[in-house]
Amino acid sequence: MQDKSDLSYKLGRLFASLAHPARTRIVQELGNGEMCVNTLAEILKISHSSVSQHLAILRAQRIIKEQKSGRFVFYRLIDPEMASWLGTAANFVAAESDTAAEAVTPAESAPHVVRQMETQSFSARDY
16 A cells, blocks of 8 residues: 555646646546547647647546557547546536635625726726
8 A cells, every 4th residue: 555645746746737727628528538639629729739738748647548540649538537526526616616606795795895896987007
């Protein structure tokens, strides 16, 4: 069994590799099945080279693997459970966001400030 500091280090590296929104989306998309760089670039609306760089990071962390088929390279998750795990995390974040938004709205916390903001116009030089 690994010691806790080694495991914590590896978890930190895993979370760091998933910290970028594009990499999180790539993992979620690959949860639907294998895809090539062109398909991922089209879905994410980012360049082919950006997708390739993100895939290299995910591959280095052994989250994905590649398989060549003719001229194309297809990527898939090593463990499809990763996409499910990210879906659970996304639900958690969404629920937390909803809870925070419901907790206190600006109108409830300072109604006079909201009324003042609604009647004022601001320009860029005000900031």
